[in-house]
Amino acid sequence: MKKGISLVLVGMLAAGSLVGCGSKPAEQSNSGGSSQPAPSNSSSGGEKSGGAGNIEETTIAVGHATSDSETSHYQAYAAKFKELVEKNTDGKVKVEIHPNGELGGEREMIEAVQLGTLDATITSSGPVGNFAPLSNAFDFPFLFRDKPHAYKVLDGELGDEVNKQLESVGIKNLAWAENGFRNMTNSKHPIIKPEDLKGIKIRTMENKIHLDSFKEYGAAPTPMAFTELFTSMQQGVVDGQENPLSVIVPNKFYEVQKYMTLSGHFYSPAPFLFSKSKFDGFSPELQKIVEDAAKAARDYEREFIANLEEKYIQTAKDNGMEVLTASEYDQEAFRKASEPVYKKYEAEYGEFVKKILDTK
Numbered sequence: 001m002k003k004g005i006s007l008v009l010v011g012m013l014a015a016g017s018l019v020g021c022g023s024k025p026a027e028q029s030n031s032g033g034s035s036q037p038a039p040s041n042s043s044s045g046g047e048k049s050g051g052a053g054n055i056e057e058t059t060i061a062v063g064h065a066t067s068d069s070e071t072s073h074y075q076a077y078a079a080k081f082k083e084l085v086e087k088n089t090d091g092k093v094k095v096e097i098h099p100n101g102e103l104g105g106e107r108e109m110i111e112a113v114q115l116g117t118l119d120a121t122i123t124s125s126g127p128v129g130n131f132a133p134l135s136n137a138f139d140f141p142f143l144f145r146d147k148p149h150a151y152k153v154l155d156g157e158l159g160d161e162v163n164k165q166l167e168s169v170g171i172k173n174l175a176w177a178e179n180g181f182r183n184m185t186n187s188k189h190p191i192i193k194p195e196d197l198k199g200i201k202i203r204t205m206e207n208k209i210h211l212d213s214f215k216e217y218g219a220a221p222t223p224m225a226f227t228e229l230f231t232s233m234q235q236g237v238v239d240g241q242e243n244p245l246s247v248i249v250p251n252k253f254y255e256v257q258k259y260m261t262l263s264g265h266f267y268s269p270a271p272f273l274f275s276k277s278k279f280d281g282f283s284p285e286l287q288k289i290v291e292d293a294a295k296a297a298r299d300y301e302r303e304f305i306a307n308l309e310e311k312y313i314q315t316a317k318d319n320g321m322e323v324l325t326a327s328e329y330d331q332e333a334f335r336k337a338s339e340p341v342y343k344k345y346e347a348e349y350g351e352f353v354k355k356i357l358d359t360k
């Protein structure tokens with residue numbers, strides 16, 4: 001049975017049924033990109049929920065590792081969550097936002113949420129596999145056809161299966177927000193085909209699937225916390241890295257990276273992880289307000305990113321980056337080079353990955 005699955009997976013990968021994955025932002029981004037788009041309809045839920053009459057007073061500390069600039073997606077998520085929770089509790093519940101990794105790297109913050117020493121964090125899926133192994137299944141290369149496919153999987157049963165695993169280790173995922181399709185950058189030369197990565201010291205998240213993928217591409221990958229990345233690029237400890245535009249541009253990676261390929265080789269969700277012990281201690285009214293706000297902020301943040309895609313690319317170019325679009329690099333060759341990663345993990349993730357691929 002298993003053998004069959006890996007063949008099906010590899011067949012589907014080879015036959016391009018995963019067509020158009022990677023940076024299709026072009027399509028998605030034609031929702032206009034005025035400078036500071038305020039998503040219109042996304043936050044219908046959570047706007048008004050539950051009277052604040054008998055809500056208890058408390059604070060919620062939310063940490064994230066990326067910048068607090070106005071184009072930062074995690075800051076936008078946390079700010080929307082804060083706005084809704086404080087409004088719907090008439091200010092009885094205060095939300096404190098801790099950006100720029102001031103509370104530590106993403107894996108450290110998830111550990112703190114698990115221990116209950118931090119209330120919540122919005123983080124990339126990368127380090128989550130260390131707490132809920134099944135979440136690694138979302139990190140396979142060229143797995144998601146496009147964003148609607150990803151949202152369908154994450155907001156559905158498959159996303160819930162991972163949430164159950166997280167809950168069993170004391171972490172409540174309140175919403176699968178977005179990090180985005182990841183793109184490669186480096187300071188050496190343009191990346192068009194896997195061979196161009198030969199000998200390139202590339203930083204990956206602390207994620208075995210990502211690490212193995214870049215080994216297969218011929219790069220020299222190093223797992224590292226995001227909080228160490230900028231300095232490591234500045235000092236040449238690493239030559240390159242890979243992240244969504246919503247991370248690369250607000251964190252000014254163009255200051256230390258010259259070349260970018262809009263490869264979209266991985267899609268990274270961004271779970272909003274909440275301390276289960278803290279959440280279970282809330283009244284049912286407050287639990288509903290917090291859950292609704294988390295989901296409304298997810299919808300808001302997804303649209304926030306979509307509206308900024310074009311602006312991110314233009315800002316990168318305006319700051320001297322050479323940008324290769326999805327059609328200017330050899331995606332077929334990267335997908336082919338990814339097949340051994342699917343094969344290697346077929347026993348562990350084959351069934352679950354097939355369900356993701358079969359989600360229409």
Ligand code: EAX
Pocket residue numbers: 065066106123124126179205225226242243244247268
């Ligand atoms: O979650 O570590 C990473 O590259 C992540 O994409 C970043 O921290 C945002």
